[in-house]
Amino acid sequence: MDYALELKRQVARVERGIDQHVPAAATRPGRLHTAMRYSLEAGGKRIRPVLALTAAELFGPADDSALPAAVAIECVHTYSLIHDDLPCMDNDDLRRGRPTAHKAFDEATALLAGDALLTHGFGLVAEAYAGQPVLAHGLMRELAAAAGSRRLVGGQMEDLLAEKKANATADELEFIHLNKTAAMIEAALVMGGLVGLATRSRPIDAGNVEIQALRNLGRHLGLAFQIMDDVLDATADTATLGKTAGKDALADKTTYVKLYGLDAARRMAREHTASALAALATLPGPKDFLHALVTAMAERKS
């Protein structure tokens, strides 16, 4: 398996899926749907939807059954980026090398495009899996829990509060990373797994051992991913990163790098990567691509 080639293929599937499963830009109101697509089509690594597709393929042959779930996850992820970039939050002008939504449109349109993408995440799952209501329910339950006030939004809130303090604690930092980052990566793998089980006519059971292994994999991959984000913010340059680098140090933000130092942060990322690979090893099916993806995340430069 050629990792770079396979990644490219999966990303292309995701981008085709986005085009297929999100209303056309001309749908009334055109400005809203144009803004939704502007942010969705800005590129990015597409890690979460690719994880959903590959998790589904652990349980059976590759088909497009997990594509709507993958696109739904990317919609929810993109909403969180749009709202996070707003002036009252991180006030970021640049995202993936392009103007952020509120810069390209205006604040109100960006706010509403985020709201609409979050809602579309649920709507898409509800429509696309309408013929399998038990699966649809399982997917929406997972998505709502991961995106909710105890996880994704809760992580954003604690992140915001931590920024206002001189020093956030290790406990606060872990809460933020577990919820702001790892939650949606866990959800991507679990939702992909649920679709995979359903296509094999196996019970949709979030408590089964394979779903638990996917959740564990996602948790460690998410933490490794976020620690590397802190490392890259401290070491990379804006052009390579595609977003403003060095913001954390400038804002005196508590990160793994600030709390533990650069070497220890890198070591912690490696440890979480090892735990993610251990969880992956317990899973069935073709695992080469996921193995390479987990490894690549730990070694990434942007």
Add this chain to the structure above:
Amino acid sequence: MDYALELKRQVARVERGIDQHVPAAATRPGRLHTAMRYSLEAGGKRIRPVLALTAAELFGPADDSALPAAVAIECVHTYSLIHDDLPCMDNDDLRRGRPTAHKAFDEATALLAGDALLTHGFGLVAEAYAGQPVLAHGLMRELAAAAGSRRLVGGQMEDLLAEKKANATADELEFIHLNKTAAMIEAALVMGGLVGLATRSRPIDAGNVEIQALRNLGRHLGLAFQIMDDVLDATADTATLGKTAGKDALADKTTYVKLYGLDAARRMAREHTASALAALATLPGPKDFLHALVTAMAERKS
């Protein structure tokens, strides 16, 4: 049936339901959950959740089976108010006689509390009806469609665009009112009806004749409600209204009053009320309360 007494009883049920089905204020992060409850507990007419409860009771004896769906609708409605009040949208300082969320907390907290309430609407339905996945799926599908980019958020977007123009057209005004206001009132009645069908072990079919009648009732009630909102903004005072009055004229906003005049607007509200009552007449079960509610909406002073 004493309408005022029965309304008070239903509103009390809704407020008990909110307390029961929304995370406690102390749930981590406390600031987020405190803000969510601040806006949810601000009172208001509770029209949408009361409609959901009473629609369910058309199909069988009163119990609490529709309460989680009713609370979910109020969560989504409250999110839309919080985001609508933000400085980049209507920039309103007062809501239901109290400071708006971004005034009582700050913009970022209000933004996230709105995001979390929207997500909680879906999460609550997913958890509360987990034992009835077909019903849960039907409810979430309805909620996502009503709150999505073609309806609730789409209505907000067109409303915003219309405000920037000298004169919005009748078509634009109808799009706004159908989607910004009527969509969630329709969804409340339909979701209540779906729970009512399920408790009678009847198929959850959004296409059945009773669900269609509920949708029709909601559409006309929603339009009557919104036209009365325009009338009240033009005629009531801030103290009675519990929110800033006269804003539409000040902003030269296109409303039914501006487009058709006060008398014609009042007549149109009466016509939609009559159509709502005609739809109600085709439905089974005890209808006195819904009849009184529809009539009261058309005659309301705030």
